[in-house]
Amino acid sequence: MKPPVTEVGMIGWMKANLFNGWFNSILTLVVLYLLWLSVPPLINWALIDSYWFSTSDQCKAGNGACWSVITANIRFILFGFYPHDLQWRPLLAIVILITLLIYSQNRNHWKKYLFYTWLIGLFSMGLLLKGGLFGLEEVESNKWGGLPLTLLLSVFGLTAAYPVGVMLALGRQSKMPVIKSFSVVYIELIRGVPLISLLFMSSVVFPLFLPEGVSINNILRAQVAIILFTAAYIAEVVRGGLQGVGRGQYEAADSLGLNYFQTMRLVILPQALKIVIPPSVSILISAFKDTSLVVIIALYDLLKTTQTTLSDPKWMGFSAEAYIFVALIYFVCCFFMSNYSRRLERELDTSL
Amino acid sequence: MMNTKQAEKTIDDSAIITIENMHKWYGDFHVLKDINLTVKKGERIVICGPSGSGKSTLIRCINRLEEHQRGKIVVDGIELTNDLKNIEKIRTEVGMVFQHFNLFPHLTIVENLTLGPIWVRKTPKKEAEEIAMYYLKKVRIAEQAHKFPGQLSGGQQQRVAIARSLCMKPNAMLFDEPTSALDPEMVKEVLDVMISLAQDGMTMIVVSHEMGFAKSVAHRVLFMDGGEVLEENNPEAFFNNPQHERTKLFLSQILD
Numbered sequence: 210m211k212p213p214v215t216e217v218g219m220i221g222w223m224k225a226n227l228f229n230g231w232f233n234s235i236l237t238l239v240v241l242y243l244l245w246l247s248v249p250p251l252i253n254w255a256l257i258d259s260y261w262f263s264t265s266d267q268c269k270a271g272n273g274a275c276w277s278v279i280t281a282n283i284r285f286i287l288f289g290f291y292p293h294d295l296q297w298r299p300l301l302a303i304v305i306l307i308t309l310l311i312y313s314q315n316r317n318h319w320k321k322y323l324f325y326t327w328l329i330g331l332f333s334m335g336l337l338l339k340g341g342l343f344g345l346e347e348v349e350s351n352k353w354g355g356l357p358l359t360l361l362l363s364v365f366g367l368t369a370a371y372p373v374g375v376m377l378a379l380g381r382q383s384k385m386p387v388i389k390s391f392s393v394v395y396i397e398l399i400r401g402v403p404l405i406s407l408l409f410m411s412s413v414v415f416p417l418f419l420p421e422g423v424s425i426n427n428i429l430r431a432q433v434a435i436i437l438f439t440a441a442y443i444a445e446v447v448r449g450g451l452q453g454v455g456r457g458q459y460e461a462a463d464s465l466g467l468n469y470f471q472t473m474r475l476v477i478l479p480q481a482l483k484i485v486i487p488p489s490v491s492i493l494i495s496a497f498k499d500t501s502l503v504v505i506i507a508l509y510d511l512l513k514t515t516q517t518t519l520s521d522p523k524w525m526g527f528s529a530e531a532y533i534f535v536a537l538i539y540f541v542c543c544f545f546m547s548n549y550s551r552r553l554e555r556e557l558d559t560s561l
Numbered sequence: 562m563m564n565t566k567q568a569e570k571t572i573d574d575s576a577i578i579t580i581e582n583m584h585k586w587y588g589d590f591h592v593l594k595d596i597n598l599t600v601k602k603g604e605r606i607v608i609c610g611p612s613g614s615g616k617s618t619l620i621r622c623i624n625r626l627e628e629h630q631r632g633k634i635v636v637d638g639i640e641l642t643n644d645l646k647n648i649e650k651i652r653t654e655v656g657m658v659f660q661h662f663n664l665f666p667h668l669t670i671v672e673n674l675t676l677g678p679i680w681v682r683k684t685p686k687k688e689a690e691e692i693a694m695y696y697l698k699k700v701r702i703a704e705q706a707h708k709f710p711g712q713l714s715g716g717q718q719q720r721v722a723i724a725r726s727l728c729m730k731p732n733a734m735l736f737d738e739p740t741s742a743l744d745p746e747m748v749k750e751v752l753d754v755m756i757s758l759a760q761d762g763m764t765m766i767v768v769s770h771e772m773g774f775a776k777s778v779a780h781r782v783l784f785m786d787g788g789e790v791l792e793e794n795n796p797e798a799f800f801n802n803p804q805h806e807r808t809k810l811f812l813s814q815i816l817d
Contacts, residue, residue, distance in 0.1 A: 458665065460663060464726075465652065465653075468645075471681075475676060
């Protein structure tokens with residue numbers, strides 16, 4: 210005997226989730242109506258009536274989405290003021306970064322050579338952007354912009370912030386008063402101010418304290434501010450993880466004769482960091498998006514280059530398309546980060 | 562059940578652990594009062610008593626998981642003070658088995674066992690793994706070597722915990738209620754391992770309510786209550802002829 214057709218499969222699912230009871234059924238109908246009102250016009254605007262490679266005049270004449278604002282200005286949006294014929298260099302740098310990231314996903318690859326590969330990779334990315342060696346023409350850092358700048362600030366920022374954050378968390382747990390006070394003061398100070406003010410301070414205030422003639426690269430100032438900021442938040446999250454590791458683990462490690470650093474590195478931190486993967490990834494995703502704040506110190510990251518494109522009278526008025534494009538890029542990056550973290554959590558779950 | 566004759570090995574005259582006039586306070590609460598205890602090499606002591614009597618605190622003072630405020634504790638010739646080097650040295654010589662096992666959940670069984678030897682005794686990895694497999698076989702759990710602690714039962718985890726301590730080749734082992742967290746069926750498998758340890762002449766201090774184990778394997782049984790050692794005797798005398806009132810009360814409750 211087969212189960213009744215209204216209880217299983219697609220129809221069964223709809224009945225159980227969309228039409229179970231009067232209120233839900235009416236709600237479903239209302240939502241379907243709203244979707245019918247909004248989705249076809251949206252698809253019409255975005256895909257059917259849209260202009261992908263036309264001029265700005267053709268775009269203004271029509272009423273579909275003008276994706277040409279992206280396609281016509283793609284090189285500026287992605288690379289900022291980087292010299293036109295040298296743009297293969299930042300492009301190559303991005304490709305190297307993405308390849309490294311994809312390769313590092315697999316935990317079986319996490320061996321010593323991967324660490325060195327990353328070092329070489331990061332060095333070559335810096336070399337490609339900066340030039341000056343191996344016959345590559347030098348490009349001043351104030352010309353760097355767009356996607357490579359955003360990725361650079363994020364990757365270096367987050368990679369450096371994590372160990373600093375872990376050390377601050379350990380410092381805050383320490384019994385030594387100097388280390389503990391320093392960690393507490395640092396964390397509370399940094400958490401008390403917005404990132405924008407830190408960027409502003411590092412860019413404007415900090416150079417005032419430097420001796421005559423010494424100047425620090427603008428990008429470096431932004432980088433340091435991002436690292437210091439993110440580290441404070443990671444410290445608190447890791448501290449929560451440290452508290453979540455049972456006391457018995459500390460005692461078992463102690464009773465084997467392990468010293469403080471061995472206990473932390475081999476027993477406690479692996480467990481603590483695993484516990485706090487979800488909040489850590491939240492912080493990293495936030496920090497990635499916060500790199501857009503560097504507009505305040507006149508750095509042309511991805512968002513700023515997009516905005517600049519819109520200030521051209523030719524392309525003014527197509528801000529929806531431009532920002533949708535940028536939002537998509539941010540979304541794709543953040544989605545990969547959170548997807549990866551979920552995979553990592555599953556892989557590390559040894560209790561099954 | 563083993564009888565004392567089979568488990569007996571000659572006790573060395575050298576003392577491994579000496580506790581003299583030891584006192585401990587938690588704030589104002591006097592948790593250990595004037596403890597005096599000498600444990601010789603090869604001796605097996607069982608400490609029993611009602612909960613809150615300080616028995617766990619006592620053995621935890623021996624490997625400095627707790628600090629004593631007055632008195633002297635000497636382990637293997639090294640005095641237990643705030644000197645970190647001494648503390649770490651003592652901890653490599655004295656193994657501890659906990660009530661809640663405390664295995665490292667993120668490492669496999671073999672990795673749990675080789676952690677101490679590799680990082681504390683600086684044993685090369687291959688040799689450490691051979692030692693680990695030897696002791697895993699001894700506690701009869703070699704086939705679980707590459708599993709994670711979360712995949713094992715309580716009794717299996719505790720046997721692994723015992724093997725983990727043994728890999729450090731300690732001169733003495735402390736057991737803090739090793740079977741109290743186990744289901745009754747698993748208690749026997751752990752006690753069997755402890756008995757075979759006893760047969761090999763290991764110096765053991767065991768805090769436990771397992772009186773059968775005490776009767777068959779212990780050289781001395783201590784009764785603690787309210788932070789003091791109220792009675793101390795060999796098993797026959799202790800169980801058949803308890804002296805102190807509170808010992809009699811405790812035994813009547815436990816052995817009923």
